[in-house]
Amino acid sequence: MAKPAKKSEETAAPPVSEILKEPAEIKYAHELEALRQNEKDEVPAAWKLSPRSVLAYIVGTKKPLTATINGAQVEVPITRKFFGDDTIVERSIVTLASERALLLVGDPGTGKSWLSEHLAAAISGCSTLTIQGTAGTTEEQIKYSWNIARIIAEGPKPENMIASPCMISMRKGAIFRFEEITRCVGDVQDALVSICSDKAIAVPELPGDAMVFAKPGFNIIATANARDQGVNELSAALKRRFNYVHIPVVADQKTEVEIVRTRSKELLERYKIAARVEEPVLKLLATVFREMRNGVTAEGVNVQKPSTTLSTAEAIGVALDAAIHSRYFGSGVVGADSIGRNLVGSIVKEDLDDVKVLKEYLSLVAKKRGEGDAQWKAFYEAAISAIK
Ligand SMILES: Nc1ncnc2c1ncn2[C@@H]1O[C@H](COP(=O)(O)OP(=O)(O)O)[C@@H](O)[C@H]1O
Numbered sequence: 231m232a233k234p235a236k237k238s239e240e241t242a243a244p245p246v247s248e249i250l251k252e253p254a255e256i257k258y259a260h261e262l263e264a265l266r267q268n269e270k271d272e273v274p275a276a277w278k279l280s281p282r283s284v285l286a287y288i289v290g291t292k293k294p295l296t297a298t299i300n301g302a303q304v305e306v307p308i309t310r311k312f313f314g315d316d317t318i319v320e321r322s323i324v325t326l327a328s329e330r331a332l333l334l335v336g337d338p339g340t341g342k343s344w345l346s347e348h349l350a351a352a353i354s355g356c357s358t359l360t361i362q363g364t365a366g367t368t369e370e371q372i373k374y375s376w377n378i379a380r381i382i383a384e385g386p387k388p389e390n391m392i393a394s395p396c397m398i399s400m401r402k403g404a405i406f407r408f409e410e411i412t413r414c415v416g417d418v419q420d421a422l423v424s425i426c427s428d429k430a431i432a433v434p435e436l437p438g439d440a441m442v443f444a445k446p447g448f449n450i451i452a453t454a455n456a457r458d459q460g461v462n463e464l465s466a467a468l469k470r471r472f473n474y475v476h477i478p479v480v481a482d483q484k485t486e487v488e489i490v491r492t493r494s495k496e497l498l499e500r501y502k503i504a505a506r507v508e509e510p511v512l513k514l515l516a517t518v519f520r521e522m523r524n525g526v527t528a529e530g531v532n533v534q535k536p537s538t539t540l541s542t543a544e545a546i547g548v549a550l551d552a553a554i555h556s557r558y559f560g561s562g563v564v565g566a567d568s569i570g571r572n573l574v575g576s577i578v579k580e581d582l583d584d585v586k587v588l589k590e591y592l593s594l595v596a597k598k599r600g601e602g603d604a605q606w607k608a609f610y611e612a613a614i615s616a617i618k
Pocket residue numbers: 311312313314336337338339340341342343344345453480489493542543546
């Protein structure tokens with residue numbers, strides 16, 4: 231009798247505490263479970279939650295939900311994951327409940343992948359069936375490939391087929407995520423046309439015109455950068471099969487501060503860094519990003535814009551670097567000076583001329599503000615000496 235295969239140490243999933251980045255459905259499992267227990271609406275076929283609960287999971291609820299988690303009755307707060315216009319999230323959910331696939335378009339760092347992950351986690355309970363589009367993505371990676379050694383030995387059999395994340399989603403009736411779709415070449419993108427319209431993949435290598443059909447619950451969330459250079463625009467055929475939802479750069483400063491606050495706190499917890507970015511420092515960081523991005527200051531002074539996109543994600547990165555820096559090499563308090571020191575790398579990326587742009591901002595705006603404000607003074611001095 232054959233012995234059962236021993237689970238090797240490499241393949242066994244590590245305990246949750248040993249996963250560097252838990253997928254949303256694991257990290258927020260208690261929230262998803264609380265929403266499930268409090269479900270009052272009809273749940274679409276093969277969805278884990280009703281559209282209303284999916285929305286609640288992504289935009290948060292005012293009051294915590296009472297639920298039984300691990301046998302104990304507890305109050306579970308549903309936190310806001312995506313900040314911004316809630317109608318964007320609503321439209322995305324409506325699309326996913328329809329025949330059409332969803333394309334989230336926008337500037338880099340506006341939270342497209344983040345929203346896509348949370349949508350998949352709430353709707354299918356699985357956000358990891360994902361392909362990252364690149365110039366080298368092939369049609370096989372979207373559909374299926376073969377275990378060549380076994381094909382040679384045994385010929386094409388269903389067991390010798392290697393299903394793509396897309397095919398697995400179809401079989402499970404789950405959401406498939408396609409990141410950065412416009413970085414793939416047109417021919418590869420067009421492999422999705424038949425998947426979107428027929429909801430099936432033909433496997434001509436197998437006998438009897440084999441087809442893999444999608445179960446209810448299958449749909450696609452793709453993301454695309456509006457700014458990316460060398461993008462391959464979707465073909466007209468594919469465009470028709472997607473609903474476009476545009477994700478704008480966060481419009482108001484209060485929301486941006488909130489995003490940077492919550493996300494940097496979460497990331498610092500993940501890396502077990504005991505440091506905190508105080509409110510005035512967060513505000514200063516958000517102000518610098520906003521003013522340089524818009525090319526105009528709060529006082530109405532025009533400043534040059536750098537060529538890099540100053541996204542919210544970049545601001546989170548600066549806050550995080552500053553916090554890690556102060557934890558290991560400073561006092562542990564994230565001051566405006568740490569922000570100044572860590573800002574340069576995120577503004578000067580593509581174009582060295584951006585150094586000039588930053589210098590102009592510093593001497594025109596930050597220096598002046600520093601005359602009456604200790605935070606701005608510390609920021610100015612640290613940033614200017616980091617450039618030199
Ligand atoms: N509107 C937003 N709401 C919540 N988080 C956001 C938002 N915009 C950006 N972020 C954060 O910025 C980071 C990068 O976002 P990401 O989804 O990777 O951007 P994109 O895919 O649009 O390039 C994530 O940590 C995300 O949490």
